[in-house]
Amino acid sequence: MACGWVGTLSQASLPRRDHMDDDEYAKLFRRMNPPRVVIDNKASDDATVIQVDSVNKQGTLLEVVQVLTDMNLVIKKAYISSDGGWFMDVFKVIHQDGNKITDTQLLDFIQMRIERNAGWFIPPLRSSVGVMPSDEYTTIELAGTDRPGLLSEVSAVLTDLHCNVVNAEIWTHNTRAAAVIHVTDNTTNSAITDPLRLSTIKHLLCNVVGTNSGSRAAKTVFSSCSDTHRERRLHQIMFDDRDYEGVKKRPRTSRPCVTLTNIDKDYTVVTMRSKDRPKLVFDVVCTLTDMQYVVFHGMVSTEPLEAYQEFYIRHVDGLPINSEAEQERVIQCLEAAIERRTSEGLELELSAEDRVGLLSDITRTFRENSLTIVRAEISTREGKAKDTFYVTDVTGNAVESKIVESIRKEIGVSKLKVKECSVLGTSSRGSQETTIGYLLSNIFKSKPLQ
Numbered sequence: 001m002a003c004g005w006v007g008t009l010s011q012a013s014l015p016r017r018d019h020m021d022d023d024e025y026a027k028l029f030r031r032m033n034p035p036r037v038v039i040d041n042k043a044s045d046d047a048t049v050i051q052v053d054s055v056n057k058q059g060t061l062l063e064v065v066q067v068l069t070d071m072n073l074v075i076k077k078a079y080i081s082s083d084g085g086w087f088m089d090v091f092k093v094i095h096q097d098g099n100k101i102t103d104t105q106l107l108d109f110i111q112m113r114i115e116r117n118a119g120w121f122i123p124p125l126r127s128s129v130g131v132m133p134s135d136e137y138t139t140i141e142l143a144g145t146d147r148p149g150l151l152s153e154v155s156a157v158l159t160d161l162h163c164n165v166v167n168a169e170i171w172t173h174n175t176r177a178a179a180v181i182h183v184t185d186n187t188t189n190s191a192i193t194d195p196l197r198l199s200t201i202k203h204l205l206c207n208v209v210g211t212n213s214g215s216r217a218a219k220t221v222f223s224s225c226s227d228t229h230r231e232r233r234l235h236q237i238m239f240d241d242r243d244y245e246g247v248k249k250r251p252r253t254s255r256p257c258v259t260l261t262n263i264d265k266d267y268t269v270v271t272m273r274s275k276d277r278p279k280l281v282f283d284v285v286c287t288l289t290d291m292q293y294v295v296f297h298g299m300v301s302t303e304p305l306e307a308y309q310e311f312y313i314r315h316v317d318g319l320p321i322n323s324e325a326e327q328e329r330v331i332q333c334l335e336a337a338i339e340r341r342t343s344e345g346l347e348l349e350l351s352a353e354d355r356v357g358l359l360s361d362i363t364r365t366f367r368e369n370s371l372t373i374v375r376a377e378i379s380t381r382e383g384k385a386k387d388t389f390y391v392t393d394v395t396g397n398a399v400e401s402k403i404v405e406s407i408r409k410e411i412g413v414s415k416l417k418v419k420e421c422s423v424l425g426t427s428s429r430g431s432q433e434t435t436i437g438y439l440l441s442n443i444f445k446s447k448p449l450q
Helices: 022-032 060-069 102-119 150-160 195-210 228-241 281-288 324-340 356-367 401-411
Strands: 037-039 048-055 074-083 086-094 131-133 138-146 163-173 176-185 259-264 267-273 293-301 305-316 344-353 373-379 386-392 414-423
Touching: 022 228, 048 060, 048 102, 060 074, 060 102, 060 305, 102 324, 102 373, 138 195, 138 228, 150 163, 150 176, 150 195, 150 356, 150 373, 163 228, 163 305, 163 324, 228 281, 228 324, 259 324, 267 281, 267 324, 281 293, 281 305, 281 324, 344 373, 344 401, 356 373, 356 386, 401 414
Parallel strands: none
Antiparallel strands: 037 048, 048 086, 074 086, 074 293, 131 138, 138 176, 163 176, 163 373, 259 267, 267 305, 293 305, 344 386, 344 414, 373 386
16 A cells, blocks of 8 residues: 655745745644655565654654554664754554554555654653643652552552553663553543542642652652653653663673764764663654654664664754763663663552552552562553453562462452563663664764763
């Protein structure tokens, strides 16, 4: 399937620039040149090829990657090129089952979503803790020091306050924890809007999250934006909470390999090697975007168990990375972005009838059996709860099988299943076949950071 080519409006045909400011001019030019998407199933034997042409704007690459990630597509390869006010991205994608995308309705939907989403304004970083009402549910954002039983305590407080958790995602990394939780009122099944009640919820939850937090206690501020992508918001919360600082020293072979090099054309080349996993490209592009870097060129290549990413970037002010301190910060932040979602632990999946207090009961059972939740995805739909937990023992080690079976019997063997028993760690250095400057090695000459 391929979409037709749409003509573009040249800058010469736009109104005179001296009659409008630069921001208005840029917005008009983007509106008159919407993204163009071509989807081709014949160009590759083993993947669906998606080509996106668009006006070059900070955040557009992230919006495209976000669409593909939200639809659970696997990016096998990608090529990014943008200079002179325009960019062209090419993605080779497959289903999670390893096959091409052949459903025409799905292909049409992908094209529509990319064309609609690419170029939207992306909100800046916001504060890391808040309670935000919407029409359907209330969003609660939390950040603080991680500890065993934290999610259980948060769930218990929400249950006591007559809140039902309908969706949530919880990440932990480097002793920090972040959560985005959607709740409704038990009696009305709708958002909680009463200011006094919202204030009470914030106060009690911050008491729980702030316990034993030391100098980095939970903050208490309201969110100011309602449409930020949930997983992107988790990255923002943890970045704002500085989870990338003070990472425990461990062997280089167990960490992502991130390197930076400056080149003659005043780009900084960022290369990353890590174990491949779902949503890896999104996590990296999300972090670069939120750190105010623009990707001008890049490539992504994944092989069994390993992913290689290479991006030519500048800061939004047009400068490459020029100091060792900035270089170290970028490396730390990208390592954290790769590691936040790579949870070490046993994967447990709960499927059950949803009810008020279900999450509180499940997490209390985990806590009573000395399990620690290192990551969780909570969802409910049409009265059914489908939750995924990644758990370890309180020391961070693997859970004994007899404890798992005891918990399954208590909760219900048919309700709680062991999906995977592996350590989803980060990667080794891998082969040296691909080197820094692979993508544009014939154009640019490398030079060390000054």
